[in-house]
Amino acid sequence: MNSPPLRLYTFAAPSRFYRLAGRAVPWFWAAAIALALAGLYIGFFVAPTDATQGEAYRIIFIHVPAAWMSMLLYLVMAFWAGVGWAFKARLASMVARAIAPTGAMFTFLALWTGAVWGKPTWGAWWVWDARLTSELILLFLYLGYIALVNAIDDVRRADQAGALLALVGSVNVPIIYFSVKWWNTLHQGATISMTAAPKMASTMLTAMLLMTLAFWAYAFAVVFTRTRAIVVEREAHSGWVAELVGGRMHP
Amino acid sequence: MRDLFLAVLLRDLKLASRRRIDSLLPVVFFIVALSLFPLGVGPEPQMLRDIAPGIVWVCALLASMLSVGSLFAGDLADGSLEQMLLAPQPAIAVAAAKSAAHWLLTGLPLIVATPLVGLLFGLSGPALAALLAGLLLGTPILSLLGALGAALTLGLRSGGMLLILIVLPLTMPALIFGAGAVSNVEAGLSASGHFSLLGALLLGTALGAPLATAAALRISTE
Amino acid sequence: MNWGSASAFFEMGGYGLYVWGSYVVAALLMALEPWLVHRRQRRSLRDAARMNPGNEAES
Numbered sequence: 145m146n147s148p149p150l151r152l153y154t155f156a157a158p159s160r161f162y163r164l165a166g167r168a169v170p171w172f173w174a175a176a177i178a179l180a181l182a183g184l185y186i187g188f189f190v191a192p193t194d195a196t197q198g199e200a201y202r203i204i205f206i207h208v209p210a211a212w213m214s215m216l217l218y219l220v221m222a223f224w225a226g227v228g229w230a231f232k233a234r235l236a237s238m239v240a241r242a243i244a245p246t247g248a249m250f251t252f253l254a255l256w257t258g259a260v261w262g263k264p265t266w267g268a269w270w271v272w273d274a275r276l277t278s279e280l281i282l283l284f285l286y287l288g289y290i291a292l293v294n295a296i297d298d299v300r301r302a303d304q305a306g307a308l309l310a311l312v313g314s315v316n317v318p319i320i321y322f323s324v325k326w327w328n329t330l331h332q333g334a335t336i337s338m339t340a341a342p343k344m345a346s347t348m349l350t351a352m353l354l355m356t357l358a359f360w361a362y363a364f365a366v367v368f369t370r371t372r373a374i375v376v377e378r379e380a381h382s383g384w385v386a387e388l389v390g391g392r393m394h395p
Numbered sequence: 396m397r398d399l400f401l402a403v404l405l406r407d408l409k410l411a412s413r414r415r416i417d418s419l420l421p422v423v424f425f426i427v428a429l430s431l432f433p434l435g436v437g438p439e440p441q442m443l444r445d446i447a448p449g450i451v452w453v454c455a456l457l458a459s460m461l462s463v464g465s466l467f468a469g470d471l472a473d474g475s476l477e478q479m480l481l482a483p484q485p486a487i488a489v490a491a492a493k494s495a496a497h498w499l500l501t502g503l504p505l506i507v508a509t510p511l512v513g514l515l516f517g518l519s520g521p522a523l524a525a526l527l528a529g530l531l532l533g534t535p536i537l538s539l540l541g542a543l544g545a546a547l548t549l550g551l552r553s554g555g556m557l558l559i560l561i562v563l564p565l566t567m568p569a570l571i572f573g574a575g576a577v578s579n580v581e582a583g584l585s586a587s588g589h590f591s592l593l594g595a596l597l598l599g600t601a602l603g604a605p606l607a608t609a610a611a612l613r614i615s616t617e
Numbered sequence: 618m619n620w621g622s623a624s625a626f627f628e629m630g631g632y633g634l635y636v637w638g639s640y641v642v643a644a645l646l647m648a649l650e651p652w653l654v655h656r657r658q659r660r661s662l663r664d665a666a667r668m669n670p671g672n673e674a675e676s
Contacts, residue, residue, distance in 0.1 A: 203639045260635050377661045380668050
């Protein structure tokens with residue numbers, strides 16, 4: 145018997161995703177570790193010391209990639225949530241839910257490293273500069289999304305409400321960023337920009353890029369694993385899960 | 396569509412007129428919350444004048460958010476929300492009407508109460524005018540966004556706090572521009588940029604929020 | 618190579634606490650998160666198994 149033609153949306157079947165993702169995850173981990181090692185090697189052993197900030201600037205190899213990931217993941221999450229809502233694609237909604245905690249983690253990490261970088265460089269654990277403040281608001285957006293989808297018991301309603309919130313949030317992110325920048329330039333006190341600092345030697349940029357790719361691979365690994373868990377949770381009563389866990393379906 | 400809009404709006408106003416004390420609660424909260432600040436930070440006049448724009452806006456925000464939580468609750472409970480959504484006209488009329496009702500019942504009273512607050516905090520004439528103008532533009536934004544939050548969290552146990560968490564970040568630009576306008580005026584600078592941005596925000600929110608709220612109502616009631 | 622000695626590497630020009638503080642927190646978070654996800658996955662498989670018991674009694 146011929147196997148049915150492979151169509152793009154067959155990958156959208158949760159069972160299919162479960163198997164494929166399961167095979168892909170170890171490769172993502174391997175990539176994440178390899179890229180991180182390369183990035184950190186260049187960042188610590190090749191990139192020179194910064195003239196103004198000394199060695200403290202090396203926090204940038206975590207801070208900036210984490211910030212980029214936090215913003216990127218929010219948009220990706222909103223995208224898949226929107227797809228899930230518009231096309232009633234269950235798997236897309238599951239992926240969106242799986243992304244949120246990882247995105248929030250990166251946001252927190254960006255904030256933490258921003259604070260720790262700020263202390264030796266600018267003398268305070270926190271400065272209300274435009275980038276950090278926007279990052280803080282992004283954390284609130286993530287937490288709001290997570291709180292909303294967790295508060296709704298009905299899965300379909302939760303997915304759809306979350307999608308709407310995430311899309312509204314995405315539209316607002318540029319507005320919020322612009323208004324925070326505006327606010328920051330008005331209150332001349334703390335206008336030190338966290339990322340304006342070192343004139344980037346190309347080795348520093350390379351290290352940052354490698355770390356970003358490493359975080360990307362990490363995100364894939366963790367998000368796919370979390371999605372697999374969600375798939376099993378939601379499809380627990382279906383035949384393929386029954387087979388998977390070794391039982392047999394009730395007649 | 397205008398008929399549905401007016402019907403919902405007038406109904407809300409009539410219901411509120413029957414429970415006048417309840418309708419005044421947001422304003423009372425507004426004033427009480429504002430009074431906490433001098434008690435907390437001290438009565439030094441210049442400092443109070445400095446922080447006044449910010450804390451007035453924050454208290455207006457909180458008062459709005461607290462009162463918007465129950466925007467759809469009554470209608471959900473007595474079945475009228477379902478009826479409204481069954482109407483042939485688009486749900487966007489319902490969303491817009493409820494937002495307008497909320498503004499008339501919470502936002503507008505807050506604006507009316509603000510001169511009193513100006514007195515309490517020693518705001519100069521121009522500063523007070525800037526504050527009022529900003530609130531006039533900003534409180535509708537709060538009502539529109541609050542309605543969206545109320546629709547999303549309809550019927551949930553943790554509704555109130557959850558609503559505040561999800562809506563507050565979206566209102567931050569309005570807060571920044573509104574409070575910033577007053578600070579500018581107090582510093583002798585022009586606030587026209589702030590007002591333009593607030594106006595643009597209001598326009599954008601008025602165009603987008605009722606649509607999103609209507610979608611949220613459908614999501615929450617299906 | 619940037620570092621004269623291992624101790625210079627750890628000190629990071631006096632900023633050791635800050636730099637390593639950041640990296641340690643990052644490493645902790647990126648170890649904790651996968652571990653929690655792994656636990657969740659095991660739990661969901663266990664729950665699914667409980668919902669789909671094997672029917673040894675079936676003839």
